[in-house]
Amino acid sequence: MKYLLLFIVVIVALMLHKKNRSSQQVSQERPKAQGLSAPEPMHACTRCGVNVPASRCVWDAQQRPYCCAEHARQG
Numbered sequence: 534m535k536y537l538l539l540f541i542v543v544i545v546a547l548m549l550h551k552k553n554r555s556s557q558q559v560s561q562e563r564p565k566a567q568g569l570s571a572p573e574p575m576h577a578c579t580r581c582g583v584n585v586p587a588s589r590c591v592w593d594a595q596q597r598p599y600c601c602a603e604h605a606r607q608g
């Protein structure tokens with residue numbers, strides 16, 4: 534009878550542990566989804582054609598997008 538009680542306590546403890554772990558996983562995933570930045574337009578580099586996010590483009594005097602300063606200088 535003593536062992537049956539111990540067995541039940543162990544099972545309940547394991548169930549609570551499992552439940553806590555699964556709820557932690559859910560709460561860890563949510564900030565990731567919220568942390569995603571909004572989509573931004575892509576521009577193809579005028580020199581090599583690589584697509585670059587608008588915020589990381591290098592623009593020349595004619596407002597043409599480049600992937601880097603090196604390609605902007607080469608034209």
Ligand SMILES: [Zn+2]
Nearest residue numbers: 578581600604
């Ligand atoms: Zn380029």
